[in-house]
Amino acid sequence: MLANSSILITGGTGSFGHKFVPMTLAKYNPRRLVIYSRDEMKQWEMAKLFSGDSRVRFFIGDVRDKDRLSRALDGIDYVVHAAATKIVPTAEYNPFECIKTNVIGAMNLIDACIDCGVKRVVALSTDKASSPANLYGATKLASDKLFVAGNSYSGAHGARFGVVRYGNVMGSRGSVIPFFLSIADKGVLPITDNRMTRFMITLEQGVELVWHAFEDMVGGEIYVKKIPSMSMTDLATAVVPGAKQEVVGIRPGEKLHEQMIGVEDAPYTYEYPEHFKILPAIHNWSNDPYRIKDGNKVAEDFTYSSDNNPAWMSIESLQDWIARNHEIVGKI
Known part of the structure; x- marks a missing residue:
């Protein structure tokens, strides 16, 4: 589907874009892959990595600017929406700005x-959008709802919108693994709560989920990757063995455990070998066999959260991942 096509990724200079671009170039050989973002320095640095590759283009712009988006989308077939204000404390202290990017920006893009x-759009979501406890999660839930409803608005135009939702991306910029590594020499790691758990996913898995969504979507589906959980204490032990762990308390808007599918979504959720799919509650689309395909409906009281997850990542598994990715952890 993506072969010989024109693809645009918003927020494309972030961690996801740095992985999505080379993987997609190698697998699908698109005619054109456009990185749309507002930071000229990040674009300048990223452009060096693809110097001489005429398929990769860079376009300065903000998702808050609908006219600029329209110019950038001329001739584009597929869009990945990765642009977001996503740091929880930043969103809590700058709520107007978070809403402008995550909600108004989503409306502009749709x-x-x-x-x-545009033929198809896949928007990146987060576990924090399920039963949100902070503004970032609330704006991403609103964004998810907008992209689902966008399939009603497209009408005869034919644009189709889907969402992918996953948890903590291992080693991404701003995540806890590079943070712990950066303070390893102090011998003390701050732990918000000894009971805390999180979902764990690699960037490669995130990219593959987006590819699957493009291939599978009819419109309005939310794809949830099956990924392992890990306790924060085990994560800290894996990253800096022997370091003292100091409990500092939960920050505003943080949860003890993250959730990707709440009980309210269970009536519309189907299970597949490697993922779940939340179908739209509107228009009776959740009963559409073209959207359900070969899925099995989950139990009425089903939830998918980081504490009730049947799959767990071991300390040894994370240490092995860090050893294999040490050179790039936190650099993108």
Whole structure:
């Protein structure tokens, strides 16, 4: 599907974009892959990595600017929406700015994609969008709802919108693994709560989930990757063995355990070998056999959270991953 196509990724200079771009170039050989973002220095640095590759283009712009989006989307077939204000404390202290990017930006992109004849759009979501406890999660839940409803608005234009949802990306910029590594020499790691758990996913798995969504989606589906959980104490032990762990308390907006599927979504959720799929509650789309395909409906009281997850990552597994990715952890 993506072969010889034109693809645009918003927020493309972030951690996800740095992995999505080379993987997609290698697998699908698109005609054009456009990185759309607002930071000229990040674009300048990223452009060096793809110097001489005429398929990779860079476009300065903000998702808050609908006119600029429309210009960038001219001739684009597929869009990955990765742009977001995503640091929880930043969103809590700058709520107006978070809403402008995560909610108004989503609205702008949906409208522009419909008007420009884009075929399919996959938006990146987060575990924090399920039963949100902070503003970032609340804005991403609103964004998810917008992308689902965008399939109603597209009408004869034919644009289709889907969402992928996953948890903590191992080693991404701003995540806890590079943070712990950066303070390893102090011998003390701050732990918010000894009971805390988180979902764990690699960037490669995130990219593959986006590819699957493009291939599988009819419109309005939320894809949830099956991934392991890990306790924060085990994570800290894996990253800096022998370091003292100091409990510092939960920050505003943090949860003890993250959730990707709440009980309210269970009536619309189907299970597959490697993922779950939350189907739209609107228009009776959750009963559409073209969206369900070969899925099995989950139990009425089903939830998918980091503390009730049947799959867990061991300390040894994370240490092995860090050893294999040490050179790039936290650099993108």
